[in-house]
Amino acid sequence: MQTMRAVLLTEPGRFELAEIPVPRPGAGEAVVAVDACGVCGSDVHLVDGSTVAAEYPVVLGHEAAGTVAALGPDTTGIEVGTRVAVLPYVGCGRCGRCWTRQPQACAERKVLGVDMPGAQADRLVVPTGCLVPLPDTVPAEIGAILTDAVATPFHAIRRSHVVPGETAVVFGLGGLGMHAVQILAGVLGCEVIAVDPRPQARERAAALGAKLTLDAGRQVARTVVAETRGGADVAFEFVGHPEIVGTALRCLRPQGTCVVVGISPDRLALGMRQETLVSRELRLVGSFGCTAAELAELVDLVATGRLDLTGSVSDVYAPGQFAAALAETRDKRAGSVRVVVSYR
Ligand SMILES: [Zn+2]
Numbered sequence: 494m495q496t497m498r499a500v501l502l503t504e505p506g507r508f509e510l511a512e513i514p515v516p517r518p519g520a521g522e523a524v525v526a527v528d529a530c531g532v533c534g535s536d537v538h539l540v541d542g543s544t545v546a547a548e549y550p551v552v553l554g555h556e557a558a559g560t561v562a563a564l565g566p567d568t569t570g571i572e573v574g575t576r577v578a579v580l581p582y583v584g585c586g587r588c589g590r591c592w593t594r595q596p597q598a599c600a601e602r603k604v605l606g607v608d609m610p611g612a613q614a615d616r617l618v619v620p621t622g623c624l625v626p627l628p629d630t631v632p633a634e635i636g637a638i639l640t641d642a643v644a645t646p647f648h649a650i651r652r653s654h655v656v657p658g659e660t661a662v663v664f665g666l667g668g669l670g671m672h673a674v675q676i677l678a679g680v681l682g683c684e685v686i687a688v689d690p691r692p693q694a695r696e697r698a699a700a701l702g703a704k705l706t707l708d709a710g711r712q713v714a715r716t717v718v719a720e721t722r723g724g725a726d727v728a729f730e731f732v733g734h735p736e737i738v739g740t741a742l743r744c745l746r747p748q749g750t751c752v753v754v755g756i757s758p759d760r761l762a763l764g765m766r767q768e769t770l771v772s773r774e775l776r777l778v779g780s781f782g783c784t785a786a787e788l789a790e791l792v793d794l795v796a797t798g799r800l801d802l803t804g805s806v807s808d809v810y811a812p813g814q815f816a817a818a819l820a821e822t823r824d825k826r827a828g829s830v831r832v833v834v835s836y837r
């Protein structure tokens with residue numbers, strides 16, 4: 494039996510680099526030889542046990558790029574040898590969200606490396622609908638982080654309906670928030686106000702085009718409303734803290750939109766009169782993951798040089814160094830946007 498390396502989460506708090514059987518593809522599925530897989534804050538939550546996997550053991554990893562190595566029976570639509578970025582969401586294939594190619598919003602959605610075997614491994618099996626071709630000019634490390642660290646904020650920006658030239662506030666300058674700043678300022682030409690308590694993260698956001706950066710705190714909403722003369726058009730919450738959602742809403746102009754991306758099990762605490770939400774016609778929107786079409790758009794933005802992600806991968810680790818890669822992600826060293834594990 495053929496085996497492969499895989500980072501296996503055996504139970505909350507315990508992971509190991511194991512040799513496990515190479516998975517076999519079913520109909521409509523492909524085997525991807527993983528070239529690179531990013532490490533995400535949600536991997537930290539899984540290892541810590543604050544997020545629970547569908548079952549244990551589970552192969553970690555949901556930010557992958559690689560090369561199609563084999564196809565399942567009766568599988569068409571992609572060729573063996575194609576370099577790909579892998580959409581980390583698999584839907585039921587039957588519901589309205591899946592019909593409109595939004596598996597990330599399917600009620601039965603599975604996430605790679607959480608609800609099904611993930612991509613911190615030499616090989617990965619996914620439905621071919623998850624595969625987005627990657628041109629040779631886009632390195633595997635960049636292709637990998639596109640699938641979540643870049644695509645998740647891109648989807649959130651789409652869900653905000655923000656248009657070029659409008660004003661956006663971004664709360665939380667980790668991997669996702671920093672890429673939101675870069676896309677909003679650099680691709681859409683929005684005026685961006687970036688909020689984070691870490692001075693180094695604020696410096697990086699300013700270098701990526703944020704017009705104004707603010708330390709987190711009580712005064713943020715008042716400052717934003719003053720600076721924007723009445724409130725921002727949109728605000729994004731990437732922190733995962735219920736109180737910041739309330740602050741983000743208070744930053745908005747009438748009919749402004751707050752998009753929440755940060756995940757928290759705690760209850761919302763908007764700290765706002767219900768009549769304020771009504772009379773200002775505010776919108777509060779959740780956003781999760783991205784679609785394959787958005788991932789393909791991002792690949793195109795990078796391939797054509799309109800989005801420069803060369804500063805986004807701070808370190809590349811070997812599979813045996815997963816603990817170090819996880820520690821760097823957990824510490825959220827300011828400036829370390831994303832770390833990637835290479836399987837080549
Ligand atoms: Zn993630």
Ligand SMILES: [Zn+2]
Pocket residue numbers: 584585586587588589590591596599600601
């Ligand atoms: Zn579905």
